[in-house]
Every structure is written in structure tokens, then in C-alpha cells.
Amino acid sequence: MSTVSDELIEQLKELDTPTVCNALESVVPQRRGYGYTTDPLVCTRPELGSMVGYARTACIRAMHPSDVRGEAARDLQHGYYSYIDDGPKPAIIVIQDLDGEGRGYGSFWGEVNSNIHNGLGCVGLITDGSVRDIPDIAEGFQMLADRIGPSHAFVHTVSYGGGINVAGMRVSSGDLIHADQHGAVVIPNDKAHEVPDAAAAIARRERVIINAAQEEGFNFERLKQAWGDAAEVH
Structure with a gap:
């Protein structure tokens, strides 16, 4: 039975479960379903x-x-x-x-x-x-x-x-x-080490959209721009 490091377990505990699910969609795309x-x-x-x-x-x-x-x-x-x-x-x-x-x-x-x-x-x-x-x-x-x-x-x-x-x-x-x-x-044990970095990348992209949405005068044109900006974030 394979296990992961205690350090990785602590890193995973810092994430909520929806974030982990999002990260797994990136790391193991078939796990979306x-x-x-x-x-x-x-x-x-x-x-x-x-x-x-x-x-x-x-x-x-x-x-x-x-x-x-x-x-x-x-x-x-x-x-x-x-x-x-x-x-x-x-x-x-x-x-x-x-x-x-x-x-x-x-x-x-x-x-x-x-x-x-x-x-x-x-x-x-x-x-x-x-x-x-x-x-x-x-x-x-x-x-x-x-x-x-x-x-x-x-x-x-x-x-x-x-x-x-x-x-x-x-x-x-x-x-x-x-x-x-x-x-x-x-x-998946063999993919667990990829989850924290994948979660961080998703958070960076989401932050671009959230920041835009909180701007005064936010509208659909600004949303489209934010979507494009977020797509460039890695």
C-alpha cells in the first residue's frame, strides 16, 4: 500500500474539498465525473x-x-x-x-x-x-x-x-x-503530490476574475477581458 509524506498531508489539509476536486480535474481529467x-x-x-x-x-x-x-x-x-x-x-x-x-x-x-x-x-x-x-x-x-x-x-x-x-x-x-x-x-495516491500546485494555479486564475468582478462598473465586457486574462495565468 503506497502512502504519501506527512508534509504533503499537511499541505492537502490546507485546501477545502471543492478545491481538491477542481485540482483533480486538472491533474486527472477523467476524475471530473x-x-x-x-x-x-x-x-x-x-x-x-x-x-x-x-x-x-x-x-x-x-x-x-x-x-x-x-x-x-x-x-x-x-x-x-x-x-x-x-x-x-x-x-x-x-x-x-x-x-x-x-x-x-x-x-x-x-x-x-x-x-x-x-x-x-x-x-x-x-x-x-x-x-x-x-x-x-x-x-x-x-x-x-x-x-x-x-x-x-x-x-x-x-x-x-x-x-x-x-x-x-x-x-x-x-x-x-x-x-x-x-x-x-x-x-489517487500517485497523483496527490500534484494537487497543491494545481490548486494554486486554479486559485490564481480565479483571483483574476474575482478581482475584476469586485471592481466598480464591472460589466460583461470587463468579464470577457478577465476571462482572457485568467487564461494566460499559469
């Missing part, structure tokens, strides 16, 4: 800004009790937390709720699990299920979820480590994820 969340998610702590980390994937259900019992259930639980602990850091947990239209029926996420995962090197969570205990979530732990709910119901882990789809974003274990209040995107 996929690789990011397309369904809305609730961000519980937008003030935390962006999080960047390696995906740890899992699937859950909560509407009905698990068919796995006893030692087998314990082995599944231990295997999941061992998988989280053994992966590259920082990590972002990405969990698909398999309850279909009933997803979010019960929450895997609250005060206890956020603290456990935070202690195991995870900076946050992305799920199409629910979260709860919002005031008591581990300090600095970000959560993007389909909804907020009150109960854990019969929540249980079904599997972990496989490919999943959360809110329209396909994720494999170990993928590099960038997320903030807008949603999340998978960054």
Missing part, C-alpha cells in the same frame, strides 16, 4: 476544516440483530479493531450502512467509538449511516454522516477491509481521502 460523494452528508463539526487520511472500510447493519453469535461475533469485533489499528495513519473510517432505505436506523458512532477510533489514529468518519452523542464526540474527531439519530439499535459490523460505496463515492481500503463540510473525495 466520479470519485467523490454525490449524496448530501451532515458534517457535525465544520469548524474543524479539512481532514485527510487513509481509508479504513467496513459495512454495518442495525435494523435487526446479527446472525453471528458468541465466539464468532467476538472474533469479528476483534478483527475489525485490529484492522483499524494496523492500517496507515492518519486514518479515516469509511462505513457503508447496508440497511438500504432503513440506513441510519441505528448508529455505530457515538462518544465511545469516536474515542476508541481517535485513540487508534483515526481523524474522522464518513458514513451513509447515522451518528449520535454529538456534544460528546472525541475532541478533534470529524464526522460526515447521512443523518443524526438517537439509538444504536442492533448495530453490528458485517465486514471490513473491502470495497464499498458511501454517498456515491467508491472507496477501497487504503485510499487517500480528503473531506470537509462539503463532502469527500478520493485522491
Whole structure:
């Protein structure tokens, strides 16, 4: 599994997720149409800004009790937390709720699990299920979820480590994820180093247009000029 430098992760954290998506359109043009969340998610702590980390994937259900019992259930639980602990850091947990239209029926996420995962090197969570205990979530732990709910119901882990789809974003274990209040995107590891420079170039071009738009007397002719000027910025 390839990883990127801590320095690059810090650089990526300085960007918001829409900017990363824009940069990826330049670096990997075919990624314009996929690789990011397309369904809305609730961000519980937008003030935390962006999080960047390696995906740890899992699937859950909560509407009905698990068919796995006893030692087998314990082995599944231990295997999941061992998988989280053994992966590259920082990590972002990405969990698909398999309850279909009933997803979010019960929450895997609250005060206890956020603290456990935070202690195991995870900076946050992305799920199409629910979260709860919002005031008591581990300090600095970000959560993007389909909804907020009150109960854990019969929540249980079904599997972990496989490919999943959360809110329209396909994720494999170990993928590099960038997320903030807008949603999340998978960054190809081998292209991640190109994202900061691509983002900076886009920002320079956008600044030309924004500055023009804020001028007194701005009109369509000035906009056309600004478009042309921006195209010359690299």
C-alpha cells in the first residue's frame, strides 16, 4: 500500500474539498465525473476544516440483530479493531450502512467509538449511516454522516477491509481521502503530490476574475477581458 509524506498531508489539509476536486480535474481529467460523494452528508463539526487520511472500510447493519453469535461475533469485533489499528495513519473510517432505505436506523458512532477510533489514529468518519452523542464526540474527531439519530439499535459490523460505496463515492481500503463540510473525495495516491500546485494555479486564475468582478462598473465586457486574462495565468 503506497502512502504519501506527512508534509504533503499537511499541505492537502490546507485546501477545502471543492478545491481538491477542481485540482483533480486538472491533474486527472477523467476524475471530473466520479470519485467523490454525490449524496448530501451532515458534517457535525465544520469548524474543524479539512481532514485527510487513509481509508479504513467496513459495512454495518442495525435494523435487526446479527446472525453471528458468541465466539464468532467476538472474533469479528476483534478483527475489525485490529484492522483499524494496523492500517496507515492518519486514518479515516469509511462505513457503508447496508440497511438500504432503513440506513441510519441505528448508529455505530457515538462518544465511545469516536474515542476508541481517535485513540487508534483515526481523524474522522464518513458514513451513509447515522451518528449520535454529538456534544460528546472525541475532541478533534470529524464526522460526515447521512443523518443524526438517537439509538444504536442492533448495530453490528458485517465486514471490513473491502470495497464499498458511501454517498456515491467508491472507496477501497487504503485510499487517500480528503473531506470537509462539503463532502469527500478520493485522491489517487500517485497523483496527490500534484494537487497543491494545481490548486494554486486554479486559485490564481480565479483571483483574476474575482478581482475584476469586485471592481466598480464591472460589466460583461470587463468579464470577457478577465476571462482572457485568467487564461494566460499559469
